[in-house]
Amino acid sequence: MGIAYAQQGTPTGEGGSAGLIAALAPPVLIFFVFYLLMIRPQQKKTREQKEMLGNLKTGDQVETTGGLYGTIVKFGEDNRVKVRIAENVTVFIARSAITGKVAETTEAAKSKSE
Missing domain, CATH: 2.30.30.100 (SH3 type barrels.)
Structure with a gap:
């Protein structure tokens, strides 16, 4: 039989917070790009349409x-x-x-x- 060793974390505990930031960065970046390319232009178009209908x-x-x-x-x-x-x-x-x-x-x- 082999010997099993337990893994130890870093003694300072810094690995957890850096890993969390690295894991959350891609979804946040994807949402930001999605907002700039899809949501914001649609809101602007809706606002212009509403203004045009109000000024008829x-x-x-x-x-x-x-x-x-x-x-x-x-x-x-x-x-x-x-x-x-x-x-x-x-x-x-x-x-x-x-x-x-x-x-x-x-x-x-x-x-x-x-």
Whole structure:
């Protein structure tokens, strides 16, 4: 039979804390990179979208999540917005369904060129 020896730690006890820091460093670094590349840009985009929805006014040209373009006619109750999408065609949509303001429509471009 062989002789079994017990392992001894370092006499000063420094190995435990250094090992803990070395073990926690990679997950902390991964979370930090994940935050910079994923979470922070999404928060910024959400904040900009909320600000844009808060600054909408009658007459603004908007695009919806369904891909429709139209002009805001009036604001209704329950976060609904009345949007004119064609001549004599208006629809109510949820304010949250507006994805953005349109800088310039083709009609506006035509009137500027004439």
